[in-house]
Amino acid sequence: MTHITLNNGIEMPLVGLGTYQLSSEDAQASTTYALDNGYELIDTANVYVNERAVGRGMRASSKAREEIFLETKLWPSFFERATAVDETLERLGTDYIDLMILHQPAGDIRTGYRHLEEAYKAGKVRAIGISNFPIEELRRLLGESEIKPSLIQVECHPYFPQTELKALLKEHNIALQAWYPLGGRGNASIMSEPVIAEIAKTHGKSPAQVILRWHVQLGHSIVPGSKTPSHIAENLDLFDFELTNEEMAQINGLDKGEPIFQRTPEVEHFFATFAPDVDSEK
Template identity: 35%
Template sequence: MAMEFAKLVDGNQLPMLGLGVWQVPDGRACVDAVRTALELGYRHIDTAQAYGNEASVGKALRDSGVPRDEVFVTTKFYAGRKDPVAEAEQSLRKLGVDQVDLYLIHWPQGGPAWAWPGMERARERGLARSIGVSNFGADDLEQVIAAGSVTPAVNQINFSAVEYRRGLLDACLRHDIVLEAYSPLGTGRHLGNARVAEIAERAGRTPAQVLLRWCLQHGVPVIPKSTHRERIEENAQIFDFTLSGEDMAALDALDKTHGTDRALESTWW
């Protein structure tokens, strides 16, 4: 796999493709999915304290035989708890690693800025190489930046051709924050879109590959989730073709968010 990377504001590099393990049960399903991804050349695994599967991710990392320094590991602070440092230490024990590559506030519960000092301490103590946020809108980002001494390196959000949050992407770009897409396939909902299917047929690619490639051409890393080997392999084949300007514009036009700078249409916290 000819991997590409996004350079973070702190100088670290984030692989443009990763495997997300949201909704993957702890245990064999998660271990097998992560091991499969690593066998196929993925070098970026995204988990979270809220997912309850960090131990399985750690087991897969050890079993894979891939050197630790070759795999970019992300986990996320469960925002309903109090101390990002203590929770990071627990995550490291579960993952069986000395440090994660990226540690994110999972969502801005209780206000966007309160946990950021703890995230900075986690970075200072070497628990995480980079720190960032997830599900933060443009206003949330402004508050975090004003309150802290370190700019978030990443904002991981729900982002796809159908949720093309141009205002939020622009806000991230202004602050040198890398916007990272979760659910870039709409948890499968967008694969049946007629316009996506038409472009995929013309390009000789699958709908999933077209949707993921669209993100990459906007400079947005992606972490599609799958537990099926053929899908994990299919999702990786996105670095050897380019969508035309016309096709990109057609996909841009699928947006249903009206170019919002908000991370979500409704919150769960």
């Protein structure tokens, strides 16, 4: 399985390129390289301040726009702006976005989601998603919204597989997309787990590929980020092997029940008040 079908009938690739923490120069080059080497899905966000670069990278690639699944995320300081979606389209240099996501459950969530619903009805957005919403906030949104979200992007990896959340997602046919699919940049602890190393050796794959394959077999969409061509290529090379039921169970056994990223009142305040300088990107 290389694609999934969202709850509104839109087909989405399982594996994409994430551009978090990439400079404009790196985001543009990585986007072009990824699209020219088998990728179809690109993930960016207002707060990454590299949307213009991603747009340039898309246009410089060998793929036509309709061959690319483009997703971006609307930051809370933009939720109340009726022009936020149009401004994002302008930065990306495209007439539509395949998936647009509310980036954080902070600020005026209801207004932000209503703007996404309006953009969806207008054909500017093909699917709506959310990111980082806790279960109680997701339940509230489902009860208040007109259009059900198609996807939620959350921290998810073998140490924190989002078991409780996935039960609710299954009930509403909402897809899960993992950020931190490998446990976060600079965090090698999951990949150094003996069970991961042994499975990697068995299949002749890297520990990262084993973990990403675990995600794929669970039906998770993943957007690992990199600016290194060899890593970008490796992260897509997941479909010529399959983990056994026993190997999947062994990886599932790594669950610690706690996320790596901890949300605090201070973090929530930052998310609600920070305004990224998207105009600084050229």
